[in-house]
Amino acid sequence: MDSRPEAASGATFAADPDTSLVASCLRGDETAWEALVKLHTRRVYSICFRFTGRAEQAQDLTQEVFLRVFRSLKSFDVGSGCFRVWLTSLTRNLLIDHYRKTRKEKLVDSIEDRMTELEQTGSPGGRPEARVAGREASEWLQAGLARLSPELREAVILRDVEEMEYREIAEILKVPDGTVKSRISRGRAELARLLRKMGVEV
Amino acid sequence: MKCSEFEIRLCEFLDGTLEETSRREMEQHASECELCAALVADSRAVQGFLERVEPVEAPQELVTSILYRTRHARSSVWPAIGWRRWLQPLLQPRFAMSMAMTILSVSMLYRVAGVQIRQLEAADLNPIQIWHGVDNSAHRLWNRGVKFYQNARFIYEIVQQWRALDSEEEQGAEAAAGSPPPEPRKLEPSPPPARKK
Ligand SMILES: [Zn+2]
Numbered sequence: 164m165d166s167r168p169e170a171a172s173g174a175t176f177a178a179d180p181d182t183s184l185v186a187s188c189l190r191g192d193e194t195a196w197e198a199l200v201k202l203h204t205r206r207v208y209s210i211c212f213r214f215t216g217r218a219e220q221a222q223d224l225t226q227e228v229f230l231r232v233f234r235s236l237k238s239f240d241v242g243s244g245c246f247r248v249w250l251t252s253l254t255r256n257l258l259i260d261h262y263r264k265t266r267k268e269k270l271v272d273s274i275e276d277r278m279t280e281l282e283q284t285g286s287p288g289g290r291p292e293a294r295v296a297g298r299e300a301s302e303w304l305q306a307g308l309a310r311l312s313p314e315l316r317e318a319v320i321l322r323d324v325e326e327m328e329y330r331e332i333a334e335i336l337k338v339p340d341g342t343v344k345s346r347i348s349r350g351r352a353e354l355a356r357l358l359r360k361m362g363v364e365v
Numbered sequence: 366m367k368c369s370e371f372e373i374r375l376c377e378f379l380d381g382t383l384e385e386t387s388r389r390e391m392e393q394h395a396s397e398c399e400l401c402a403a404l405v406a407d408s409r410a411v412q413g414f415l416e417r418v419e420p421v422e423a424p425q426e427l428v429t430s431i432l433y434r435t436r437h438a439r440s441s442v443w444p445a446i447g448w449r450r451w452l453q454p455l456l457q458p459r460f461a462m463s464m465a466m467t468i469l470s471v472s473m474l475y476r477v478a479g480v481q482i483r484q485l486e487a488a489d490l491n492p493i494q495i496w497h498g499v500d501n502s503a504h505r506l507w508n509r510g511v512k513f514y515q516n517a518r519f520i521y522e523i524v525q526q527w528r529a530l531d532s533e534e535e536q537g538a539e540a541a542a543g544s545p546p547p548e549p550r551k552l553e554p555s556p557p558p559a560r561k562k
Contacts, residue, residue, distance in 0.1 A: 200431050208423035222424060226431050233435045296417040304418050322376075323415050329376065344376040345369070348408060355407035358414065365410040 181246035188236055200229060203247075206325065207254050213320045214258045216309045224261060228254050251327065252335045255317060262313050294364050307357040315350035322347045366394045371401045379408055 181202070187195030207228050212221035231253055239249050295303055308316050321332045322343075333343045358365045371394050377383045378391050395402045 196435065197432060200435070201428055204428050204431065205421075205423045208427060209421040212421050218424075222427055222430075225423070225427060226434055229431045230434060294417075297419040300414065300418040301421070304415070323412065341373045344373045348372045348375045348404060351411040352404050352407040355411045355414075358411075363414070365407075365414040 179245060182241055185236060185239060185246055186241050189241075196233070203250055204229075206247075207250065210251065210254050210320060210325060211258065213305070213308055213324055214313075214316060215261070216305050220261075224254075224257060228257055231257065245331070248327075248331045248334055251321070251325070251331075255321075255335050258317070259313070300363075303358060303361065303363045306361060307354050307363075310357050311350060311353055315346055315353055318343060318346035319350035319354060323351070366390055368394075368398060368401055371395075371398070372404065375404060375408060378405075379412065 181199070184195045184199045184202075188199060204225065208221055208225045211224040211228070212218060215221055215224065228250075232250060235253075239246065308320070311319065317336065318332065321327045321335065322329070327335075329340055329343050333340045336343060338346075355365050371391065374383065374387065374391060378388065383391065395405055
């Protein structure tokens with residue numbers, strides 16, 4: 164260990180406020196953990212909700228993500244890693260596990276049912292207005308994402324919803340940059356086609 | 366330019382981060398390839414749509430329940446320490462003595478209930494053992510107690526008490542004329558273990 168670890172890590176802390184919070188957490192500081200949870204709950208929930216399309220599931224998964232973070236925080240390398248990317252990786256891995264498990268339980272069927280229902284009746288207000296926005300647009304986006312393959316879905320969510328960098332997404336998905344960009348492009352095009360099919364103007 | 370390459374570079378093309386030459390190549394390809402032209406239009410359309418989408422907000426109670434659950438997970442993160450480690454400070458000589466005296470008093474109460482106590486060991490400090498490990502060898506315990514404990518007066522008092530209890534017990538046994546001694550004060554719900562020799 165460096166004789167002056169405080170000075171050495173000080174520069175890193177300034178660059179990423181999460182890192183200093185994580186360091187405090189590892190020293191057993193409960194308020195730092197609370198701050199970390201508060202800072203990232205919305206993001207994790209948003210990814211889970213966009214990916215699964217179910218509020219209750221997204222809540223359960225978000226809780227599971229933070230339980231895992233809590234247990235494995237020690238394995239996060241404060242010196243070199245970006246906490247946000249690490250957290251998103253953890254979230255993504257859990258979502259993929261969840262997807263594989265629930266696919267067997269025919270959850271996809273229930274999404275399909277809901278989709279057909281949405282296509283036939285439209286969102287709660289009937290067929291979509293020519294140009295939807297706000298909450299209504301959010302519901303249509305959800306319906307569109309549910310029909311995307313998980314591969315394209317996660318790429319679009321991480322880039323267009325969570326606005327992450329390509330190299331960060333590549334790190335999370337463990338694929339090359341080019342693959343990430345190609346998936347994002349195909350995902351967007353597919354999403355546009357799906358939304359139009361549902362009568363949403365894009 | 367191949368369509369697959371166009372697909373990859375499209376991201377940066379839309380971000381506006383492509384350098385001039387690359388951008389021109391892209392525009393050139395899109396003007397010649399219908400599929401890629403549609404890809405550009407669709408991607409732009411989706412980006413516009415996404416800007417109109419209301420961001421997802423987490424339910425308010427979510428943070429609370431996460432904090433609640435992680436607080437509870439703490440016990441599994443820090444594995445439960447055994448009773449021995451928990452009692453470690455109590456096994457220091459100073460505390461061990463008062464502990465021993467406590468057990469001595471407990472053993473005396475057990476004597477009233479017709480049970481004797483065996484030699485005191487660290488294992489006896491396990492609360493469960495205190496209640497279940499009662500056996501004979503009360504004398505050895507007694508000797509150890511005397512060795513440890515320097516307050517002779519207190520010992521004296523205990524001896525007096527013990528003797529008083531003993532004579533009471535004997536009197537009680539005589540009065541009962543062979544029948545079991547009268548039911549003592551209820552001290553512990555579980556029945557005392559069988560005596561071993
Ligand atoms: Zn092309």
